Amino acid sequence: MAAGPAPPPGRPRAQMPHLRKMERVVVSMQDPDQGVKMRSQRLLVTVIPHAVTGSDVVQWLAQKFCVSEEEALHLGTVLVQHGYIYPLRDPRSLMLRPDETPYRFQTPYFWTSTLWPAAELDYAIYLAKKNIRKRGTLVDYEKDCYDRLHKKINHAWDLVLMQAREQLRAAKQRRKGDRLVIACQEQTYWLVNRPPPGAPNVLEQGPGRGSCAASRVLMIEYFRKALGRTRVKSSVCLEAYLSFCGQRGPHDPLVSGCLPSNPWISDNDAYWVMNAPTVAAPTKLRVERWGFSFRELLEDPMGRAHFMDFLGKEFSGENLSFWEACEELRYGTQAQVPTLVDAVYEQFLAPGAARWVNIDSRTMEQTLERLRQPHRYVLDDAQLHIYMLMKKDSYPRFLKSDMYKGLLAEAGIPLETKRRVFPFTWRPRHSSPSPALLPTPVEPTAACGPGGGDGVA
Amino acid sequence: MCDQTFLVNVFGSCDKCFKQRALRPVFKKSQQLSYCSTCTEIMATEGLHENETLASLKSEAESLKGKLEEERAKLHDVELHQVAERVEALGQFVMKTRRTLKGHGNKVLCMDWCKDKRRIVSSSQDGKVIVWDSFTTNKEHAVTMPCTWVMACAYAPSGCAIACGGLDNKCSVYPLTFDKNENMAAKKKSVAMHTNYLSACSFTNSDMQILTASGDGTCALWDVESGQLLQSFHGHGADVLCLDLAPSETGNTFVSGGCDKKAMVWDMRSGQCVQAFETHESDINSVRYYPSGDAFASGSDDATCRLYDLRADREVAIYSKESIIFGASSVDFSLSGRLLFAGYNDYTINVWDVLKGSRVSILFGHENRVSTLRVSPDGTAFCSGSWDHTLRVWA
DSSP, X not given: OOOOOOOOSXXXXXXXXXXXXXXXXXXXXXXXXXXXXXXXXXXTTEEEEEEEEHHHHHHHHHHHHTOOHHHHHHHHHHHHHTTSEEESSOTTSOOOOSSSXXXXXXXXXXXXXXXXXXXXXXXXXXXXXXHHHSTTOSOHHHHHHHHHHHHHTGGGHHHHHHHHHHHHHHHHTSOHHHHHHHHHHXXXXXXXXXXXXXXXXXXXXXXXXXXXXXXXXXXXXXXXXXXXXXXXXXXXXXXXXXXXXXXXXXXOHHHHOOSSOOHHHHSOTHHHHHTOSXXXXXXXXXXXXXXXXXXXXXXXXXXXXXXXXXXXXXXXXXXXXXXXHHHHHHTSOGGGHHXXXXXXXXXXXXXXOTTOOOOOHHXXXXXXXXXXXXXXXXXXXXXXXXXXXXXXXXXXXXXXXXXXXXXXXXXXXXXXXXXXXXXXXXXXXXXXXXXXXXOOOSSOOTTOOOOTTSOOO | OGXXXXXXXXXXXXXXXXXXXXXXXXXXXXXXXXXXHHHHHHHHHTTOOTTOOHHHHHHHHHHHHHHHHHHHHHTOOOOHHHHGGGXXXXXXXXXXXXXXXXXOSSOEEEEEEOTTXXXXXXXXXXXXXXXXXXXXXXXXXXXXXXXXXXXXXXXXXXXXXXXXXXXXXXXXXEEOOOOTXXXXXXXXXXXXXXXSOEEEEEEOSSTTEEEEEETTSEEEEEETTTOOEXXXXXXXXXXXXXXXXXXXXXXXXXXXXXXXXXXXXXXXXXXXXXXXXXXXXXOEEEEEEOTTSSEEEEEETTSOEEEEXXXXXXXXXXXXXXXXXXXXXXXXEOTTSSEEEEEETTSOEEEEETTTOOEEEEEOOOSSOEEEEEEOTTSSOEEEEETTSEEEEEO
16 A cells, blocks of 8 residues: 555644544553454354454443443444444444454554555556455446546556556465455545545545634733733532522423423423413413512513513503613614714703613713714613612512512413324414514514414514 | 635734734724734834843743632632532423424524514625524525625614624624615625634624624724714634623623633723633633623533632533533523523533533434524523524424
């Protein structure tokens, strides 16, 4: 075989860590004490040493990694598909059969990490050998490749044929067993590197990834700043996960299921109908979620609407409206920024404005100063101030209010609808109108979901 | 074979010395230039003080990094799995494929859910972008992009538009129309322009802003209407492969992961990197915030997924198993954050218990790499897209 090529630029072995890991597994499988049980395999009249059976491979993997047989079979199959283990009897198909089928370990010379990418010249020599040895052993796609290569490297064809003949001659001088093994090894290598049409190409990569120099100066600046940062103790942070997961667990359909049923499992979209953005009777779980955090309340259009009602009763509705107007500014079109800023100023900040918001004097001064050069973040401080006001003051009162308690009491828990047992009553799955069909809503849609087919905003 | 040749190798006249060389992009005060490698080296030494050289910069960076690791370790008083010992173990998980979406003629590279919880948009290697109602498995829209390898796609919050991009180095927005007389491609708006492939894109809270990540090592925030660049984010030393917006109350940050093994958290207003984490051993393919916004998970080619806490400013958990050898291409949390779903390059999906750190379940079904995975907005299911040309919805 011609000498392997030098590793290609761009994505050599370092970028394929899975190959190294597979090699480690395969090496430990061949350990004389701890590895897979080796035996000699009889193929017709030849005896091949160091063969293993498919089922032994699966058992060994299942034991070594403490996984199920299904997973061990999958892992073994991956090893075969990458050419690290090859079948002795039917080398054409790179599959792992969990039975007495004999397999052998590929020689490191042919490992993907050693000899990649495969050279065209080597492939030509391999196909030529096959062709010379027995006419008609080339399969269709191999014949196509052979013809194409013949055209492509026509100038070197004499070299190809000469190399092929030399290799065949050298092979004849080997023992039959060795010849067979080497043929299998070579065949496996080419099955991996030049897969037949229809077979997956395991060596296929996505578009090339590169690197450019990172500025060391920027990094040093970042490190210096980061050293001065305040951190929180791990125990505090981790406890927070426990309480978050614990609180949300019952609301997580994949963890706790959902009532009346998960639409994907039952083919019944009742769950979505009941939880549409605006619905007459929100479910209990949904109303509960409004109590989890202020953000959760605002993100739900119904929750936000009820909160707005509540604020109205307390004559502080302008706070939420101001916050919504600021969101519209922040996430709006660049071209609209000056207009929106003016509108917000007129409505909420100007002295004597119709819906004047109560911001502390310092923030108000700074904001008014900045308004001379409006940009989309110019109201951030004021917005944050009002947000915190609502969060710390109005929101807790909302949760304690009769209004909220009433909503919670009225909210129902849907009954479970079991999946239909009879498979032949095929239930058509309801389609729903696409949000793209709805007329554009008039109100600002910042942080709001679409109608989803249930009423226009 | 030809798919391998899309590395952008610019060869031309260096902007500094004007010699004909292989060029790389270099940023000077947010302006992009093309320098040859010699001039890049020289530029790196500019602005150095008297005693500084490239070598001294490198050693200073290294020593600061070491000090930072020490500081981070000081407040690390307990491990997550220790704290999670008193949490009840999860029961047996039976998740199956509930829908299989067939229609792409080539590898599916990316997908995103619509806020209506049932529609999805998916993009593939052959340039096709399809919008499906995955509940009924009907295709609703299809667009053919002028480029191959459409690696990023996103659904607008209103459900009225989609964004996508890939090897064309751009991010384009298509308004969705049901009008049979209108050609969707005609109304296409070209929004983002990068100098290398687009790897990820996401709308912010409205249809009017898009955040993009690119193989040119930068992320950028764009105004959709005008195509204006609102902010750019520099700092990654290699291709940026993924990004995710923070679900925080003040909505100001996002995280990105790249080929430089770093995950970086950015302030959208100032363009500054506020936190960076570098513990992975290989490219970070996917980042996703924990639902509370206090942490994020990452999936990498080193076959591990990791959880980073933003308040503790450190990695707090690693999700790995000896039998998992192939890289994780895509990760997402369930609604409560208790489960982490990760799609791998060995065709499987592993489900992890985020708190206990153990693997809850392994899902087989795809016949080639899992390239993308997202949990639906209401958490009732998750969808995975694969190089086997299909998408599957699991529940």
